[in-house]
Amino acid sequence: MATPEPKTDLHRYLQTARDALLWKLDGLSEYQIRRPMTPTGTNLLGLVKHLAGVEVGYFGDTFGRPFGEPLEWMEDDAEDNADMWATADESRDHIVGLYRRVWQHSDTTIATLALDATGHVPWWPDERSTATLHQILVHVIAETNRHAGHADIVRELIDGTAGMRDGNLNLPHGDQAWWESYRDRLERTARETGEG
Numbered sequence: 001m002a003t004p005e006p007k008t009d010l011h012r013y014l015q016t017a018r019d020a021l022l023w024k025l026d027g028l029s030e031y032q033i034r035r036p037m038t039p040t041g042t043n044l045l046g047l048v049k050h051l052a053g054v055e056v057g058y059f060g061d062t063f064g065r066p067f068g069e070p071l072e073w074m075e076d077d078a079e080d081n082a083d084m085w086a087t088a089d090e091s092r093d094h095i096v097g098l099y100r101r102v103w104q105h106s107d108t109t110i111a112t113l114a115l116d117a118t119g120h121v122p123w124w125p126d127e128r129s130t131a132t133l134h135q136i137l138v139h140v141i142a143e144t145n146r147h148a149g150h151a152d153i154v155r156e157l158i159d160g161t162a163g164m165r166d167g168n169l170n171l172p173h174g175d176q177a178w179w180e181s182y183r184d185r186l187e188r189t190a191r192e193t194g195e196g
Contacts, residue, residue: 007115010137011107017144018103020165021048022096024151028158034086037154044154045095046085047147049073052099053083054143058136059106062119067105069098110137 025033025044033045053074056067073082086095115134122129131139156162163169174182 059109
């Protein structure tokens with residue numbers, strides 16, 4: 001049995017979540033990837049843009065390794081939620097390309113530093129603003145998976161496409177009739193138990 005490599009394992013989980021998020025954009029139009037699908041405006045391309053900023057902050061700024069490209073939507077004077085949607089001037093290729101460049105920068109931080117290397121998270125409370133690379137990896141994995149889950153739901157609302165990632169849907173193999181019957185059963189159960 002191979003010896004576990006904690007940093008390698010953590011990085012693999014991060015990359016799996018990154019790939020899952022980008023997979024949710026495949027085959028969709030510009031409108032579909034920008035379309036706000038919740039009352040709070042959640043949209044697929046905005047999730048990618050947001051996570052690019054997350055990684056810049058946590059794997060760059062936290063460890064004194066600035067990313068090197070200006071991200072105006074992360075400035076103090078940026079409008080609220082500027083990181084959660086792409087402007088008309090920010091194309092899919094631009095945002096996805098940015099995210100991939102951010103990965104490279106983050107991956108260099110991960111490869112260069114030991115898991116116990118410490119950094120400073122300026123937006124965290126003072127009493128816990130010192131964090132190790134290990135803590136930051138766990139935090140960013142959790143954040144990326146959280147938003148990949150949002151993307152799962154948004155994509156399903158757009159065109160019915162669902163699943164964990166390309167090549168592993170992690171869903172029962174039912175046809176449309178099976179899924180409709182399943183959903184109807186859940187709706188009946190909810191009505192039966194929820195009324196009264």
